[in-house]
Amino acid sequence: MEKLVLYIEVNQLRRRGFKIAAISKKLGISRNTVYKYLEMSFDEATDWVSTLNTRSKKLDPYRDIILTWLKEHPDLSSAQIEDWLKEKNPAIAVGSSTLRSYVSDLRDTYHIPKVIRIRDHEAVEELPMGIQVQVDWGEMKVKNTENKEVKLYFISFVLSHSRYKYVEWQDRPFTTRDTIRCHENAFQYFGGMPEEMVYDQDHLITVSENAGDIILTGDFQAYKQERGFRIYLCRKSDPQSKGKIENVVKFIKGNFAKSRTFFNLESWNEKCLAWLERTGNQNVHNTTKKRPAEVHALEKQHLRPVSSLLSFESNLNTSITRTVHKDNVIKYKSNRYSLPLGTFRPKGDNTVYIEVKENELIIKATPQGDILARHRLCVGKGELIKNRNHGRDRSKGIEAYKETVIRQLSNPDQAKQFIQEISYRYPRYMRDQLQIIQHTINQYRHVIDVALAQCVKEHLWSANDLRDVAQHLHRLTENEPFPPPSFQEMKKTSPAVKATAQSRDLATYVEIMGGPK
Structure with a gap:
């Protein structure tokens, strides 16, 4: 039925x-x-x-x-x-x-209903003022003015006693540096800092729980030491241990972001702050039956004051870190952007810093260092954006090869003309053409100049033509009879032989000539 x-x-x-x-x-x-x-x-x-x-x-x-x-x-x-x-x-x-x-x-x-094991929850007493802030991240898809879906990311903070909230949005996933910057903004919004911060086991702040000896990421460890707050890390798959911020995340999604049209990130964050003042921190809380803004006015006095400037503030800018891949590119928003050849180091640190200014992507070796590359931002996906000067300068090797070949020929003007014509006709195969010419010079050096002159005269603009002409001239020289060497040539080429004539009596010569005895 x-x-x-x-x-x-x-x-x-x-x-x-x-x-x-x-x-x-x-x-x-x-x-x-x-x-x-x-x-x-x-x-x-x-x-x-x-x-x-x-x-x-x-x-x-x-x-x-x-x-x-x-x-x-x-x-x-x-x-x-x-x-x-x-x-x-x-x-x-x-x-x-x-x-x-x-x-x-x-x-x-x-009639066999499924038995659901329900976890027992116990109500806990409210924490004193100024003791704890709970933190969590979230993401949500909303529609923009063109009715297209846009994925947004946010980080939320809530003071455990007063339920006073702070939210900040981004149009890209959070990094550790983004998280630190938002912490600073939250402390300024709250008017101070608590003694303890509560988190999930998020990769942005922790590397490992290590049986209670929490190992933090390098940047967040430095930040924690600078600010001096305690960290409480929730156990894995135990969101109930930070239920206050879990409810805040749902509240933000369901009350502020749901069905709201996204125009740009700046106006979205402005509207979110206005929502906090109007609704998020103004409505009576269902548990405490008090307005968070009113309780916060009292709790603010128990928060530890924070300076507006960190000792490592230069590291807390809007730069985003990226890793250089072995083909000397970085990835940003589903596209690849090139870096100069040799930026990638097989055994070195391949972290670079990027900044986005209007429609330009700036890549730096350090947050305050020299600029490695500038690119126009690509709105598509899967594209390779590459500067011409970031590739290997193959022309330098070819030009040097050309000069080496020309120097081996007797007539440089003819050689340059011949190489220039080949470059025009065979640009993709220039290295192959030069290799054939070099081989021809080595094999037929005694006729190469005549072969080159013949090719230029007959407009034969190819290394293969030069080789064929040189082969033909070589065969002709092999078939010609050689004239007998002159006395001077024999004298030059034949080694001198030293010999001593035998001495004979005069009677021997008279006998040979038939004279009187």
Whole structure:
């Protein structure tokens, strides 16, 4: 019958002019279900609902064992039942939503309500004036003037005795430095500082609970020492231990931010402060039955005074820290912004500081240091915003390579003309062209100048053409017969041989010539 009632409600809302998405949201069903109900007639819907009661279900074979578990353990969740079924029957294939629906039907049919374990809460006495402030963060999506969703983040403070509140909003997630700055603003708003601050185990202020020896982040540890307040850290998954600020967060979302149109961050914060004065701190509190503003006038006298200037105030500016990635970029609002080559250090500190001024993003090495880069702010997402001078200057290596090649050729004018023409025709392959020319010079040095002159004369503007011409000239020189060397060349190339002539008697020579004996 429930499904038939749902069918009637869907059709009634449709006749009243509700759109599909509105019906889906109002009744808590999917749009596909809405379409299915709208396509059926009343008779078809009635027949369909009647078949649901008679047809077998996938989990019917396990009905008895599920009932046994539910009767023995009424607090069992459907997730636990699903796990137990899979433990006993590993081959079972059933969806979690199907199992939840089946278990819910069994509970209704056999009147087995789910037992909910409720935590016992004890009322605590009110803290004395000026002792404690509770702090928490929140976030919420609101509509802007263009009816688009904008995600906003806020930090809230409440004085535990008077329930006097302070709120500050941002259009980006909070950093530790943002948190410190907001603490200072809250103390100025409260007119002093309490003895104790209560927090969640938030990564902005704590690194580890360490069995009671709380390890704070570096910046917040320095701030705590400077201001000298105590810190109470709530246990994990125990929001009730700071219930006052939990209620404040709900109050801010439901009373101030809900259905309010976002124009810009400055006006939003101004309206929030006005709301605090008008409603947040002015309405009678449901527990204390007093106005927080009136009680705060008395509690203010018990707060510790704070100076308006910290000793490390220079570190508490509006700079936001970012980490430099190995490709020398930082990420900001879903975009990447370049830094000069070499900014990233593999074993060093890669933290930089950014400031946003109007439509410009400024990146610094230190909060007060030299500017590393300036970029226009990008309104899109997933973009790389890169300055031309932040990349590797590849032209320096190419220019040096060109000069090296030109110096190896006898005619520098022809060499420059040839290299210039190649640069114009093959800009993307200039390094490859120079490598071919260098190889040709090394291999055919004896004919390279003639080959270059021939290429310039015939307008052959390619390193491959130069190589082919040089190869051709080399073959020609190999096939030409060499003339016999001259005496002077032989004298220059042949080493001198030192020899001593043998001495003979004169009679020996007369005998050889056939003279008288």
